[in-house]
Amino acid sequence: MSMDMKVSLVPKKQKYFYILFFLSMVLLYAFSLFQLKLSYGSGFESVRKAFGFILRMFHFNFTDWQDILYAALESLSGAVLATIISAILAFLISFLAATNVSAKGLPIFIKGLCASIRAVPTLVWALIFVAYIGLGPFAGVLGLCFHSFAYLVKAFSQSIEEVNAGSLEAMKATGASWLQTMARGVVPTIKTSIISWTALRFEINIAQSSILGLVGAGGIGHELSLYMRMFDFEKAGFVLMVILFMSFSVEMIFNKLKINVDINKF
């Protein structure tokens, strides 16, 4: 055996795939950049202006703090409410959407419906509700509910489908009705995953609720777009601080809860 034998770090076939992938990404990138026809002429000046504006944001202006904090509370409670409503509805519907406990044909219909609701972003749903109901947090909460409902139905019905078929069989054999099988056989098994899916969705809803206002669906996002349109960067800076504080604290609380709460006690 020669001493200068080379050991390849990556399998040959994999290596060619990587090279192909990187080449096509580079080509796609160059093509996209070319097609976008961005104007680079004023780029430097714009970047300088952007930094100027962002620096001005750090001179927080607290004068409207009551309005801003109330809007933040509105966003927060919108997210909580949307999570509660959609979790309850999705919990009820998910039994019909799980292939192992539902009637034939029904799961495909419900899952298809939910997939098409999910394919449309939350913000577009909010925009549709704003067009129907008018400006305000009500439209935002409904938009959030719609998307979270479809999301949670998928998550919950997946958890139900993972329930051991043997234990369902055993319950049926003792003469338990459908409702009894669900209540004693399925619910105790999926309880933990339902709570963690709902918690996950709650985090998403908090993030979404702060931007709903940008399309006119109320909450703290409305204040942000209001002050930015008036070029009132000092107040907008304070709004951004509130948004950051909200999302940071939710993240921290949830990291804590996942460790401390005994979910089985619930």
Add this chain to the structure above:
Amino acid sequence: MQMTYLPLKKEKSFYTWAGVFIVIFTGVVTGFISHFDAIEAIRIIPGVLSFIFIDFLPPAHTALPNIVNPLLDTFYMAVVSTVTAALISIVLAFLCATPTMPHPVFKIAIRAFASLLRNIPALAWTIILVPAFGIGKSVGVIALTIGSLGSLIRFFTETIEEIDTGKIEAIRSSGGSYWQVLRAGVMPQCTPGLISWTLYSLELDIRASTIIGMVGGGGVGFYIQSTIKLFKYDHAAMAIVIVAMLVLVIEYLSKKIRERIM
């Protein structure tokens, strides 16, 4: 024969009722704050359904020629911002991840930076940057890049930190330099992870780039927003359907590529 029934988890019922009470109480309080009218919400259901199924559907296929260009712009914006963010993130992630960081100071600074970028949504970045850059595609690209930078730095760092450090140790102890460690020890292990996170970020960016158009970021979001404002709901529906299809196609493709490399 005497039958005895075992009580089924009696002690838990207190927690259950307490939980139900807390949920209802929270629902009422938050509903009050966010002006949510439950009766109104039920009352408008038929109206909403007819709004969606009669005003929006069927989508107007005549709008298709007007959608193609904004849709392509959306796609290009997502590609440019994802790749740009990925290139910057790779460098920052190597400086930030524990096995490869030159100094712990980098870790703290980069993590704080990434978390700051991540916690302001791309939509908010668009609003922040519109006064400086003006409405258009450039502001969309920059906002998307900033948004994906925040998440990609985190994902890349996690990928690098998950690798088997034994190999790095082996190369180091046989006299490998920092670059040799990176090339032979770190890169072969984390490339699949980096690629699949980049693809995931592309998916997210395509979704995000449709909505940043609504606040001045260019692309198909602007088209959806303006057609809804002009009450041309069937045109908006066509754009929404096409966007949903684009999202599904990208998701499918990236899933296939990820299966291939993992």
